[in-house]
Amino acid sequence: MPAMPRITRCSLGLLLPVILCLLLGRPDSPRAEAPQEYQVKGAMVFNMAKYIEWPADAFSGSGAPLVVCSVGRGPFTAALEQYRGRTVLGHPVQVKRVQPGEELGECHLLVVSGVEKRYLAGIVDQARRRSLLTVGDLPDFARLGGAIGLVEVEGRVRFEINVKAAQQSRSKISSQLLKLARIVREGD
Amino acid sequence: MKKYRPGLRLALAGSLLFSLLCGTAVLAQDVAESPSAPDLGAMDLEQLTNLKVETVYGVSKFEQVVTEAPASVTVVTSDEIKRYGWRTLADVLKATRGFFTTYDRNYSYIGTRGFNRPGDYNTRVLLLVDGHQINDAIYESAAIGTEFILDMALIDRIEIIRGPSSSLYGAGAFFGVINVISKSARQIEGVEVGGSWGSQQTGSGRISYGKLFNGGEFLISGSGLSSRGNDRLFFPEFNDPATNNGIAANMDRDRSYSLFASGHLRDFTLAGAFISRDKRIPTASFGTIFNDPRTNSNDRRSYLDLKYDKAIDGTSITARLFYDEYRFTGNFAYDRTADDPVFYPASYMNRDQHLARWWGAEAQASRQLLPRLQLTGGVRFRDNYEVELPNYDLVPGGRRLDNSHENVFYALFGQAELRILESLILNAGVRYDHYETFGGATSPRLALIYTPVEGTVFKLVYGQAFRAPNAYELYYNDVFNGYATSSALRAETMRSYEAIYEQYYGDVVRTSASLFYNKIDNLISYQDVSPTQVAFANVERVRALGGEFEIEGQWSSGFAARSSYGFVSARDQATDQSLDYSPRHLVKLNLTAPLYRKKLFAGIELQGVSRREFSHNGAQVASPGYLVTNATLSSTALLPGLETSFSVYNLLDRRLEDPATTDHMQNLIPQDGRTYRLLFSYRF
Numbered sequence: 030m031p032a033m034p035r036i037t038r039c040s041l042g043l044l045l046p047v048i049l050c051l052l053l054g055r056p057d058s059p060r061a062e063a064p065q066e067y068q069v070k071g072a073m074v075f076n077m078a079k080y081i082e083w084p085a086d087a088f089s090g091s092g093a094p095l096v097v098c099s100v101g102r103g104p105f106t107a108a109l110e111q112y113r114g115r116t117v118l119g120h121p122v123q124v125k126r127v128q129p130g131e132e133l134g135e136c137h138l139l140v141v142s143g144v145e146k147r148y149l150a151g152i153v154d155q156a157r158r159r160s161l162l163t164v165g166d167l168p169d170f171a172r173l174g175g176a177i178g179l180v181e182v183e184g185r186v187r188f189e190i191n192v193k194a195a196q197q198s199r200s201k202i203s204s205q206l207l208k209l210a211r212i213v214r215e216g217d
Numbered sequence: 218m219k220k221y222r223p224g225l226r227l228a229l230a231g232s233l234l235f236s237l238l239c240g241t242a243v244l245a246q247d248v249a250e251s252p253s254a255p256d257l258g259a260m261d262l263e264q265l266t267n268l269k270v271e272t273v274y275g276v277s278k279f280e281q282v283v284t285e286a287p288a289s290v291t292v293v294t295s296d297e298i299k300r301y302g303w304r305t306l307a308d309v310l311k312a313t314r315g316f317f318t319t320y321d322r323n324y325s326y327i328g329t330r331g332f333n334r335p336g337d338y339n340t341r342v343l344l345l346v347d348g349h350q351i352n353d354a355i356y357e358s359a360a361i362g363t364e365f366i367l368d369m370a371l372i373d374r375i376e377i378i379r380g381p382s383s384s385l386y387g388a389g390a391f392f393g394v395i396n397v398i399s400k401s402a403r404q405i406e407g408v409e410v411g412g413s414w415g416s417q418q419t420g421s422g423r424i425s426y427g428k429l430f431n432g433g434e435f436l437i438s439g440s441g442l443s444s445r446g447n448d449r450l451f452f453p454e455f456n457d458p459a460t461n462n463g464i465a466a467n468m469d470r471d472r473s474y475s476l477f478a479s480g481h482l483r484d485f486t487l488a489g490a491f492i493s494r495d496k497r498i499p500t501a502s503f504g505t506i507f508n509d510p511r512t513n514s515n516d517r518r519s520y521l522d523l524k525y526d527k528a529i530d531g532t533s534i535t536a537r538l539f540y541d542e543y544r545f546t547g548n549f550a551y552d553r554t555a556d557d558p559v560f561y562p563a564s565y566m567n568r569d570q571h572l573a574r575w576w577g578a579e580a581q582a583s584r585q586l587l588p589r590l591q592l593t594g595g596v597r598f599r600d601n602y603e604v605e606l607p608n609y610d611l612v613p614g615g616r617r618l619d620n621s622h623e624n625v626f627y628a629l630f631g632q633a634e635l636r637i638l639e640s641l642i643l644n645a646g647v648r649y650d651h652y653e654t655f656g657g658a659t660s661p662r663l664a665l666i667y668t669p670v671e672g673t674v675f676k677l678v679y680g681q682a683f684r685a686p687n688a689y690e691l692y693y694n695d696v697f698n699g700y701a702t703s704s705a706l707r708a709e710t711m712r713s714y715e716a717i718y719e720q721y722y723g724d725v726v727r728t729s730a731s732l733f734y735n736k737i738d739n740l741i742s743y744q745d746v747s748p749t750q751v752a753f754a755n756v757e758r759v760r761a762l763g764g765e766f767e768i769e770g771q772w773s774s775g776f777a778a779r780s781s782y783g784f785v786s787a788r789d790q791a792t793d794q795s796l797d798y799s800p801r802h803l804v805k806l807n808l809t810a811p812l813y814r815k816k817l818f819a820g821i822e823l824q825g826v827s828r829r830e831f832s833h834n835g836a837q838v839a840s841p842g843y844l845v846t847n848a849t850l851s852s853t854a855l856l857p858g859l860e861t862s863f864s865v866y867n868l869l870d871r872r873l874e875d876p877a878t879t880d881h882m883q884n885l886i887p888q889d890g891r892t893y894r895l896l897f898s899y900r901f
Contacts (some may be wrong), residue, residue, distance in 0.1 A: 064257060065773060066270045072257030073265050081261060101285065104724055115258060128639065130588030145285065147533050147593055151585030154531030172484075174528045182403065184269050209266055214432055214483070 069186050070179050071108030074140055074164055077177070078117040080206040081162065087137060090121060095120040098127045098136035100152060103143030105166055111193045133159050137200075141165035141175065149173055153194075160199040171213040177202075178213070189213045226526065286673045287644040287664030289717050289731050289765075293375040295400070300820040302810045302849035302864030302894060303369060305362035306344075306395070313377055313779035314729075314767045317800065317826050318361070319875040321886050322450070322469060323498050323514060325362040328795055329379075329392050329566045330735060331761040331787030331799045333829075341684055343382070343389035345396040347479070347488060352389050353543035354573035354601045357687040359395070363473050364494040364516045368423055368440040370411050370656040370898060371477055373400045379681030380733070381713045382658035384646035387597070387628050388685045391711060399479060399488075402427030402434035408901045413648035415894030417469075419444035423898075435480035444471040447889060450499050452507075454883040460507040468499035468508060468735075484527045491519040509550040511566060511708045517544040539578070545571040556697070558615070566611040567696065573688070574603040589636040597628045604688050608695040616696035622688060624653040642666040650683075654691060658683040658708050676717040683708040690741055690753040701752035709755070712736045726770040743879070759796055761787035775811030775818065780804075797831035798876050800842070812850075820849040831876050838884045840876045845869075866892045884893045 053092045088095070095117055099106040102187060106126065113124045125136065129148050133139060139156050141149070141163055149167060153174040163170075164177045170190040171178035176198060178189035188210035195202050257265065293309055303309050307325040310316040327339045338358035344351040346367055352359050355387040375397050382390035405427040412422045425438035446469025449554070456463035470832035473494035480487055495515050501507040520541040527534050547569035553561045577599035586592050601624050632646035644664040651657045662680040669675075686706035694700050722728075740757035761783030771777045783803040787796035795801075804825040812819055824864040827842040846869055851862035866889065867873065873888035 063268060064268065068257055069265055069268055069270050072260065073262065075258055076260070076262050076265065104375065107724070112258060129591070130585055147583035148585070148591060149598075150528035150533035150583070151529060151531050151591070155585075173526075173533075180403070181270070183406070185266060185269070186270055187266055206262065209262055 065104075066181065066186065067104040067108040069104050070166060071112065073179060073186065074109060074138070075112040075115065075117065075122065077164065077206065078120075078122075078138065080203040081138075082201040083137065088198070091119055093120060093139075094123040096125055096136050097121045097138045097140060098125045098133060099140040099142070100127050100129060101130075101141060101143035105142035106140065109140060130155075133161055138162055139163045141167065141170070146173075149175075157194070157197055160197065162195065162198040162200045162202075172184065177210075187211065239353040245553070254678050262836040263514040282613060283664055284668070284719065285642060285680055286378065287396075287646075287662065287666065289379045289676075289715070289719075289729065290403070291377040291379075293377065295373055297807075297809075298369055298372060299851050299853075299860065299862060300818050300849060301807065301822055302820070302847065302851070302862055302866075302896065304894065305363060305369065306365050306375075306397070309375060309674055310361065310377075310395075310806055311824050313608060313823055314805065315379065315765045315783040316377075317803055317824075319798070320362070320888060321502070321875070321877060321881070322446075322500055323496050323502075324358070324360075324364070327361060327392075328798070328800070330378060330733065331763060331785035331796055332392060332759075333798045333800075338689075340389070340687060343386050343394045345390075345394065346490065347399055347486075347522070348396065348524070348537070349488070349520060349539060350389070350541075351518070353518060354541070354575050354604060355430040355543060355545065355571050355606065355688045357389060357689075359389075360518065362518065363444075363496075364492065364518070365443060365473050366475060366490045366492045366518055366520075366581070367397060367399060367477055368438065368475060369637065370440075371400050371405075371425070373398045373404060380678060380715055381660070381662070381680040381711055383650075383658075383682035384648045384662035384680060385630060385632060386709075387630075387650050387660070388658070388683060390562065391682050391684045391709070398434070399477070401481075402429050402436045403434060405438075405900070409898055410901075411896070412900035413894055413896040416892035417445050417447060429868055433480060433482035435478075437478040439474070439476050441474040442472065444469075446497075446499075447472050447887075450887060452500070452883050452887075454500065455507045465499035465501075465508050468497050468510060470497045472838065473493070483786075484525055485523070486526065488524075489519070489521045491517075493517045500877070500881050500883065501734035502878075502881075503549060504551070506550045506552055506564060509564075511548055513548050515544075515546040517720055518542070532582055534580070534582050536580040537578065538576075540576045541574070543571075543573045545569060547571075561610070561612055561615065565615070567608065568611055569606070569608050571607075572603065572605045573601060575599055575601040591634040593633070593634075595629075597630075599626045601625070601688075604692075606688065608693075610696055613710070618694055618696055620692055620694065622692055626650070638855075640668045650685070652685050653790075654704075655707055656688060658685070658710075670836075674717075674719040674721075674722075676713045676715075676719075678713075678717070680713045680715075681879065682711045684741075686741055686753070699750060700744050701750050703752045706741060706753060707739055707755050709737065709739050709741055725772055728769075729767045730765070732764045733762070735759075737761070756791070758790035759787055760790060761785055761796070763787075775809070775815045777807075777809040779807045795830060798829050800827040800829045802827040802842075804844075815853075816855055817850070817852045820851065822847050829876050833877065833884045834879055834882075836884075838876075840874050840885055843871060843873050845871055845873060859897065860899075861895070861897045864894045866894070 036129040097109060099109055105130050109124050112122050115122050129152055139161050141152055142165060163175045165175045166179040174194055176191055176195040180189055190210040191213050291313055307318045311318055315329055319326040319333055326333060327342050338356040340357040342359050344359035378394040382394050386394055405425050406429060409425045414420050421442040423440040427436040450465040450469060452463045475492035477490045497510055497513045505512045505735045521885040522539045525536045541895045551567055551569045552564050579597040581595035583593040604621040604622040628648060628650040630648035636645045637643055647661045649659050660681050660683060664678040667675040685708050691704055691706055692702050694702050713735045715731060717731040719729045737759040739755035740759055741753050742756050744756055746752045746755040765783040767781035769779035787799045789796050806823040809818055809820045823846050826845040828839050830839040845867050847866045848868050849862055849864040852862050874885040875888060877883050877886050
């Protein structure tokens, strides 16, 4: 193999990062930044509350908090934090972190993200026994028994709704939300 | 041999530092101008679903899996594969903390934790595609070169799990598990065509089709690759007019074609894959005739895998039924010698025609038993109903050795995950494997995972692992009687201790440090039985102490960086020498920078491997350390549906050499100089 002269090789080694730097350092044209996936997912959970009919006894009063519980780690659960305190339909949003297996008594909505798949069945089952609506972004969340799955399709976040799981919850999903979603069946 | 130039090393180090500084400056700038995002909370759902989002793949996406796994895990994404122009799994591993590879111009061998035994066909690492074992039933080889079953364009992500995982996965998971997760129709909807062209007359093509339908999805893809390879490889050991002056001309040819299909309907997933790869062997290994194109190898690997995945009343169940096949055909050209029958022609072909067929089933269930206790248990059964390793001469009436076997295997395993405290998890697992060939093996693993505050993780892991002797080691023999069978081989065993500290700084930066100590006994190695015959035996004992450190970051600007250093001291207890083929130091640097609107990226990587000493046919030799640079320019969606990349490998055209096994006359196998590749894919 023909070896390049040493000078050429050294200068190549130096030049490349320099070019890289110059390109890097140059301020990009004004950035029309697309929002981050998890910011959108967080906003979706916050917004979704408007499309859900809660049972009459779900809130103790008109100003009672709407409790969004989240299980798991990662950026999705972190993105919810920023909606803490904002109001939906007159209810201030409260975000509560729970561990797998913990009591879900006061939750109105359970957000599942960043948990290992083998935990999912347990979490979904627990939510079902509490008639609690679940939202998650694990692949196949809705198919595996979750009510509302958030999936990324060609750079957009879309809904998948497991109608059967949703019906088992005490809350009712509005037809507007159903229209936006892909309906997923559980194989049983 | 070219000397390592300190000037060049300095220049590289300097430029590295410079680019890091510059990177930091850019990041500072990035933080300063935090983009004022639209108020997403004020949008309605329909607007939100139509919003184009920036997907995050990286440090945080797999946080749960990575932080709570009882091991040190690296996740490689399809984006990284694109940005760095990785052509094979070997390319991926070269860029991964604590890994390196050796290429003998036929197969690539994985080096990790001080271990790299060229010629062992990667039996100590478990390779999975969507959870299906790829290691075959003869050599247990983890194919990571062009003979890997899945096209790189079909990979969604790769999870690299370090350390022994025998307690969950059994025998193969001695040094680690590499799980490759394929893309689904959701990621490739419609028709996608791909192709590449590059140095050494290397070209490839691919066509994929994915479809989503009510209740399921379906993906099918076919690929082909042809490369002339390095058509003038020079080996000084053969520098003689009788052997073409040491030049292996047009002997590096590599051709393959592969098919992959997967689909799921409701709770069932059916996947099938096939690859056939032909490679000429330019090194004249095993004493074959130098520069004879008849010497080549063909690997054919295929499988069918039906998986059932369901959550039933709080228990998640996964069951699998699979059928696998592996064929190896090795053609070796020999000159007639005095030992050969007199009626043989002056030169003749010897052939390994190996075939293995096996089927099996496994089931796994996981359930939360108490609020703080998660239990997982499973069984696995495998029937290697056809294992044939014949060797014969392609001469009418010539020598022939038939070699047929069959055996069954089963395993039981369980794992408990107990949250002792909110911040402390105890993970305990045990697995029992039973082999017809050598008996049973029990592999426990115990891990403590402590998260004192969000973002800080400590892990202490103790594990025992084993590796069962494979069919090749137990039974292989050839017509020359150069190998003796060794049916009394026992399993290799390892006790491993590891401490891991991971720190997350926001969603952006992550550091990881680990320290490990491995005690390996009964290591299976060649041993001379007589001056002309070798056999495998449980001979070696090895102790390896090492550490790895890594820092990685991924910023919303699109800039990403990862750098790691690994150190290991592996010693053979019998000789009290450093273990052969084991480099003490590994350094890596990977940088990605967005050049234009997150549509055009520059990726640059540096990989350094220190000197590797080894004994070769009685002499103590070494392959020199090296630092290699690769650079890739990649673009996404400059035109809708079009992705392209241009890569330069070994940018500085360094002379690289890997150690050779004793099956070779030469000590060192030359690697490629500077090469190029242009890759594209277009979605209709």
